[in-house]
Amino acid sequence: MFLEQFSSGATKDSLVRLFLVIIGLILFSLLTLYSISDNPLSFNSAFFRQCVFLILSFLAFLIVRNIKIKTIHDNSTLIFIVAIIFCIIPFFLPRVEYTYRWIDFGLFYIQPSEYLKCATVIVIAKYLSNHQLEVKDSSIILVPGILTLISAFIVLNQPDLGTTVIICAPLIPMLLWAGVSNFVIFLIIAPVITVLAASNIVVFTVWALIMFIIFLIFQANIITKSVLYFANIFTGLLTPFLWNNLAEYQKQRILTFLNPDLDPMGSAYHIIQSITAIGSGGFFGKGWGEGSQTQLKFLPVQESDFILSVLAEELGFLGIFFIMILCFLLIKTLLDIAFRSSDYFASLVIIGIASILLSHIFINSAMTIGLMPVKGLPMPFISAGGSFLLSCFIMIGLVFSFSKN
Amino acid sequence: MLKIENKADIFHYRALLFLLCLALFSLLSRYFYLQVIDYDRHFSKSRINSVKALTTYAPRGLILDRHGEILVDNYPTYILTVTPYELRDQEEQFVKLASIIDVDFEELNRRYKKYNRGRFLPTVIAKNLTFEQISQIEEMRLEFPGIQYDRSDERIYSSLLNDAHFLGYLREVDRDVVPTLDKSLLYRAGELMGWQGVEKQYERELRFSKGVDYIEVDTYGREIFRLDQDNIPAFPGEDLSLTIDSNLQQYCRNILQDKKGSVLVSNVDTGEILSMVSSPSYDLSVYRGTTSQTEWDSLLSDQDNPLLNRSIGGLYPAGSKLKLITVINLIEDSLLDPLDNLLCTGIYSPPGSSSEFRCWNENGHGLVDLNKAIAQSCNIYFYETVQLTSLKKWTDTAKKFGFNTLTGIDLPNEKDGLIPDKEFYVKNYGRWGWSERGVLLNLTLGQGDILITPVQALRFVNHIASRGDTAQLRLNLSKELSYYDKIIYQDKIWNHIWDGMFDVVNGDQGSGWRAKINDSDIKLFGKTSTAENPHGEPHAWFIGFFEMQDTTYSIVVMIENGGGGGAIASPIAGDIVSYYVNSSKSFVEN
Numbered sequence: 001m002f003l004e005q006f007s008s009g010a011t012k013d014s015l016v017r018l019f020l021v022i023i024g025l026i027l028f029s030l031l032t033l034y035s036i037s038d039n040p041l042s043f044n045s046a047f048f049r050q051c052v053f054l055i056l057s058f059l060a061f062l063i064v065r066n067i068k069i070k071t072i073h074d075n076s077t078l079i080f081i082v083a084i085i086f087c088i089i090p091f092f093l094p095r096v097e098y099t100y101r102w103i104d105f106g107l108f109y110i111q112p113s114e115y116l117k118c119a120t121v122i123v124i125a126k127y128l129s130n131h132q133l134e135v136k137d138s139s140i141i142l143v144p145g146i147l148t149l150i151s152a153f154i155v156l157n158q159p160d161l162g163t164t165v166i167i168c169a170p171l172i173p174m175l176l177w178a179g180v181s182n183f184v185i186f187l188i189i190a191p192v193i194t195v196l197a198a199s200n201i202v203v204f205t206v207w208a209l210i211m212f213i214i215f216l217i218f219q220a221n222i223i224t225k226s227v228l229y230f231a232n233i234f235t236g237l238l239t240p241f242l243w244n245n246l247a248e249y250q251k252q253r254i255l256t257f258l259n260p261d262l263d264p265m266g267s268a269y270h271i272i273q274s275i276t277a278i279g280s281g282g283f284f285g286k287g288w289g290e291g292s293q294t295q296l297k298f299l300p301v302q303e304s305d306f307i308l309s310v311l312a313e314e315l316g317f318l319g320i321f322f323i324m325i326l327c328f329l330l331i332k333t334l335l336d337i338a339f340r341s342s343d344y345f346a347s348l349v350i351i352g353i354a355s356i357l358l359s360h361i362f363i364n365s366a367m368t369i370g371l372m373p374v375k376g377l378p379m380p381f382i383s384a385g386g387s388f389l390l391s392c393f394i395m396i397g398l399v400f401s402f403s404k405n
Numbered sequence: 406m407l408k409i410e411n412k413a414d415i416f417h418y419r420a421l422l423f424l425l426c427l428a429l430f431s432l433l434s435r436y437f438y439l440q441v442i443d444y445d446r447h448f449s450k451s452r453i454n455s456v457k458a459l460t461t462y463a464p465r466g467l468i469l470d471r472h473g474e475i476l477v478d479n480y481p482t483y484i485l486t487v488t489p490y491e492l493r494d495q496e497e498q499f500v501k502l503a504s505i506i507d508v509d510f511e512e513l514n515r516r517y518k519k520y521n522r523g524r525f526l527p528t529v530i531a532k533n534l535t536f537e538q539i540s541q542i543e544e545m546r547l548e549f550p551g552i553q554y555d556r557s558d559e560r561i562y563s564s565l566l567n568d569a570h571f572l573g574y575l576r577e578v579d580r581d582v583v584p585t586l587d588k589s590l591l592y593r594a595g596e597l598m599g600w601q602g603v604e605k606q607y608e609r610e611l612r613f614s615k616g617v618d619y620i621e622v623d624t625y626g627r628e629i630f631r632l633d634q635d636n637i638p639a640f641p642g643e644d645l646s647l648t649i650d651s652n653l654q655q656y657c658r659n660i661l662q663d664k665k666g667s668v669l670v671s672n673v674d675t676g677e678i679l680s681m682v683s684s685p686s687y688d689l690s691v692y693r694g695t696t697s698q699t700e701w702d703s704l705l706s707d708q709d710n711p712l713l714n715r716s717i718g719g720l721y722p723a724g725s726k727l728k729l730i731t732v733i734n735l736i737e738d739s740l741l742d743p744l745d746n747l748l749c750t751g752i753y754s755p756p757g758s759s760s761e762f763r764c765w766n767e768n769g770h771g772l773v774d775l776n777k778a779i780a781q782s783c784n785i786y787f788y789e790t791v792q793l794t795s796l797k798k799w800t801d802t803a804k805k806f807g808f809n810t811l812t813g814i815d816l817p818n819e820k821d822g823l824i825p826d827k828e829f830y831v832k833n834y835g836r837w838g839w840s841e842r843g844v845l846l847n848l849t850l851g852q853g854d855i856l857i858t859p860v861q862a863l864r865f866v867n868h869i870a871s872r873g874d875t876a877q878l879r880l881n882l883s884k885e886l887s888y889y890d891k892i893i894y895q896d897k898i899w900n901h902i903w904d905g906m907f908d909v910v911n912g913d914q915g916s917g918w919r920a921k922i923n924d925s926d927i928k929l930f931g932k933t934s935t936a937e938n939p940h941g942e943p944h945a946w947f948i949g950f951f952e953m954q955d956t957t958y959s960i961v962v963m964i965e966n967g968g969g970g971g972a973i974a975s976p977i978a979g980d981i982v983s984y985y986v987n988s989s990k991s992f993v994e995n
Contacts, residue, residue, distance in 0.1 A: 173421055173424075176417050176420065176421070177417055177421075179414070179417070275439060275447070276447055276451050277451070278436065278439050278440060278447075279439040279440055279443055279444060279446070279447025279448070279451075280444075280447040280448045280451035281440055282440055282441070282444045282448060283440060283441055283444070312436065312440065316440065317436060317437060317440040317441055320433070320436045320440070321433065324429050324432065324433050324436075327429060328425065328426075328429050331425050332422065332425065335418060335421055335422060335425070339415075339418045351421070354421075358425060358428065361429075362428045362429075362432065365432045366432065369432070369435045369436065369439060371435065
C-alpha cells in the first residue's frame with residue numbers, strides 16, 4: 001500500500017512493524033474508551049470523539065509522510081521560529097483555564113507547545129548533523145542547550161511543567177547519538193544531581209567525591225576542569241542557603257508549582273484511588289467493563305491521565321504487560337530505524353521523537369502508580385485528546401517521510 | 406549536499422536500548438508488585454468498599470482588640486450539602502427540600518449549579534438551618550439520598566463594634582474564582598474567604614488548615630469503617646490581635662453618628678492605629694448570607710456609600726494643613742524671616758493680574774507674621790510667600806511626607822491620592838493652559854487638583870509629631886515595628902511648625918481654639934483645614950497631636966461636607982482627646 005517507495009528491505013519491515021504496533025495501542029485505547037463511556041455511540045462520548053480525532057490525525061499523517069526530508073532540513077530554523085511564535089501568542093490572548101497554554105479557535109483549542117517539542121528536536125538535529133561540527137569539543141552543547149532552554153522557558157511560563165520536562169528530554173539522547181564525549185553528557189547531568197544532593201550533607205559529600213574522581217578521569221584542560229568542579233560545588237553549597245532565605249510563602253509557591261495539587265483531597269486522593277484500581281485488577285483483571293473502581297467513578301480523568309489505571313483494573317497485569325511490550329517495540333523499532341538510516345539528520349530527528357514518546361510513556365505510567373506527582377501528561381496513542389494524538393501522528397509521519405530513499 | 410553519513414555507533418544504540426529496558430522494566434515491576442504480590446489487599450479493599458476522603462474543618466482565627474477583647478468570633482450553624490451522583494431524582498428531592506427549609510426551588514437549583522464542583526463532591530446548597538429543620542430532614546432521611554447536613558462556622562461580631570470597616574467580612578468563593586486563588590490555601594467553591602479589611606489582609610494567618618478523614622464506604626456510599634491512622638487533622642487559624650482600642654473606637658463612632666466622615670487616632674511612636682472610624686457604616690452581619698436582596702440593593706445604591714472605608718479609600722482635597730508644606734520650603738531655603746510681618750487686607754491680587762483672591766477672613770488679619778499665619782490660617786500670607794518658591798520644590802516636599810503614595814497600612818484597597826506636578830498639568834491642561842504662579846496659589850491652600858485620604862493626613866501629622874521619624878501605620882498588634890523613610894530638617898523648621906500648631910489650639914484667635922481641652926498637663930497641637938470642594942459645603946478637617954505619659958498620640962478628624970474645620974472638626978477632636986486622656990488616667994489609677 002503506502003510502503004512501496006521504501007527500497008531497503010529491513011527498513012520496510014521496521015515500518016510495517018511500527019505501524020502494527022501503533023494499531024495495537026489504538027485498539028487498546030478504543031477498547032478502554034468504549035468500556036468507560038456511558039453511551040459510546042453518542043457524539044459526546046470520549047469513544048466517539050477519539051474515533052473522529054483518529055481519522056483526522058491519520059489524514060495529517062498521510063500528508064506529512066509525503067513531505068521531502070530536504071524541505072524539512074532546509075526549513076528547520078523557520079519551523080522552529082514559527083513554533084516559538086505560536087507558543088508566545090497565547091500570552092497575548094485571554095487566558096484559557098487560567099493558563100496561557102491554549103489558542104482558542106472557537107470550534108476547538110490548539111496547544112502550540114505540542115508542536116514545539118517536535119520543532120525543537122528538528123532544529124537541534126540540523127545543528128548536530130552539520131558535518132563541519134567538531135563533536136568532541138565540549139562547546140558543542142552550547143547551541144542545543146540554549147535552543148532547548150528557550151523552548152523550555154516559554155512553556156514553563158505558560159505554565160506547563162509537564163511539557164517543559166518533555167522538551168528537555170530529547171537533549172541528552174540526541175547528544176549521545178551525535179557522538180559527543182561522555183564528559184559532555186556528564187557536564188549536563190552533574191548540576192542537576194548537585195542541586196538535588198544539596199539537601200543532605202552526607203549525600204552531598206559522597207557526590208562531591210564521585211564528581212572529583214570523574215573529573216580526574218576525563219581528559220580535559222585542567223583549568224576548565226577545576227572551574228567546572230568548583231562551580232558545581234558552589235552551586236551545591238549555595239542551594240540550601242538560597243532555599244532557607246526564601247520566605248515561607250515563596251517556598252510554598254515553589255512546592256505548589258512543582259506539585260500543583262498539594263490538596264489531600266486532590267492528587268493524593270486520586271493516586272490512592274488509582275493504586276486501588278490497579279492493584280485490585282490482579283493478574284487477569286476484572287474483565288472488560290467490569291472494573292468496580294472505574295465504573296463507580298472513583299477514578300478521576302479516566303479517559304486521559306488515568307486511562308492506564310482503567311486498563312489495569314479491567315484487563316489486569318496481563319493487559320499492562322501487553323501494553324509495555326507494545327511500548328517497548330514502538331521505541332525499539334524507532335531506534336532500529338534511526339540506527340539503520342543512511343541520513344544523519346533523519347537519524348537524529350527519529351532519536352528525538354523516540355525520546356519524546358518514551359518520556360510520555362514513562363511519566364504517565366509512573367503517575368498512575370504513585371511514583372511521580374500528577375502532571376497531566378497523556379499516554380501516546382492511548383489517552384483521549386485531539387491535540388496530542390495529532391502531534392503523535394505527525395511525528396510518526398516524519399519517521400515515514402525520513403525513511404524514504 | 407544534504408546527505409551526511411549516519412555516524413551513530415552500536416555502543417550508543419545499545420546504551421539507549423538499555424535505558425529503554427530499564428525504564429519499562431521498573432514500571433512493569435511496580436505494576437507486578439501492586440497487581441500480583443499486593444493483590445489481596447487491594448482487591449478486598451475494592452470489592453467490599455472503597456476509600457472516600459472527607460474534608461474536615463477547624464475554626465477560623467478570632468480577631469481581638471489590643472486589650473484582648475473579642476471583636477469577631479465564630480458561631481456554629483448547620484449547612485446542607487448535595488453529592489450529585491448520589492441523588493436519585495434531583496427535581497423531586499429539591500421540591501421536597503424547599504418545603505422544609507424555606508428556600509425556593511429555583512434558588513436551590515441556582516446554588517446547585519453555581520457551586521457544583523464535580524459529580525462526587527458535596528456542594529453546599531443551603532446555610533443557617535435551624536435545629537428543627539435539621540430534625541425534619543433527619544426523620545425523612547431515606548427520601549433524601551445524597552443530601553447531607555453538616556456543621557459550619559459563621560462569623561459573629563461583637564454587638565458594640567459590628568460596623569467597623571477595617572474588620573472586613575467573609576464571602577463565599579465562586580467556582581470561577583478558585584483557580585485564581587493561592588493554591589496552598591486549598592479553597593473550594595462555596596467556602597468562605599476574607600473579602601475585605603483585615604479578614605482579607607490576614608487571610609493566610611486567620612484561615613484554618615484543612616484536614617482529611619479517610620473512611621471506607623460500600624458500593625452504595627455508606628460508611629463502613631473509619632481508617633483513623635491515615636487521617637490528617639485540621640488546625641484552627643491563628644487569632645489576630647489588633648491595635649484598636651475598642652472603647653475609644655466606640656466613642657469615636659458614636660461621635661460620628663449621623664455624620665459623614667472619618668476619625669483616626671494613632672500612637673505616633675509605634676504606628677499603632679487606636680481607632681479608625683468611617684461613617685456612615687453598615688452592619689457587617691449583612692454578609693452572613695441571610696440578607697434579602699432589597700436590603701442589599703438599598704446598601705449598594707445608597708448615595709452616601711456606606712460600604713466605602715473613607716479612612717483609607719475616600720479622596721478629599723486637603724485644605725490648609727498643606728500650608729505647612731510652604732512653611733517648610735520658605736524656612737529651609739531662608740526665603741523669609743519668620744518674624745517679618747505682612748499686611749493682610751483680606752484681598753490679594755497677584756502682580757500683573759487683575760484677578761482677586763480673598764482671605765477667609767474678609768476683614769483681613771492685619772499684620773501677620775509666620776506664627777500668626779499658621780495659627781489663624783491666613784490665606785493672604787501664603788498667597789504672597791508661596792510666590793517665592795517653585796512648583797517642583799512644593800510637590801517634592803509634599804511627596805516626601807507620603808502624599809501621592811500609599812501609606813502601606815495593612816488593609817486592602819487603599820487609595821494613593823494625587824499631588825499634581827508639572828507633568829500632570831501639562832497632560833491635563835495642555836502646555837499653555839496653566840501657569841506655575843497660578844497653580845501655586847491653589848496648592849499652598851491644599852486645593853486645586855490635590856486629593857488625599859484621611860490616613861495620609863494621619864501619616865503627615867505623625868511625621869510632624871515625631872520630627873520626621875515615624876513608624877509605619879498598622880492594625881496588627883504583633884506586626885514588627887518598622888519606620889517610614891526619615892525626613893530630615895533642621896530643628897528650627899520643626900520648632901516653627903510646632904509653635905504655629907500649638908497656637909492654632911491654644912493661641913489668641915487660633916483657628917482651632919474649640920479643640921482646647923481642660924487639662925493643663927496635656928499640650929494639644931493642631932491644624933484646621935476647610936477644604937472647598939465642588940460637591941457642596943467644604944470638608945472640615947482637624948489634624949493634631951499631643952503627648953501623654955511619654956507617648957505621642959495623633960488624631961485626624963474629617964467631616965465630609967461638614968463646614969469649617971475650626972467650627973466643626975475642632976470640637977470633635979477636642980472631645981475625643983479629652984475622652985482618651987481621661988480614660989487613660991482612670992485606667993492608670995485603677
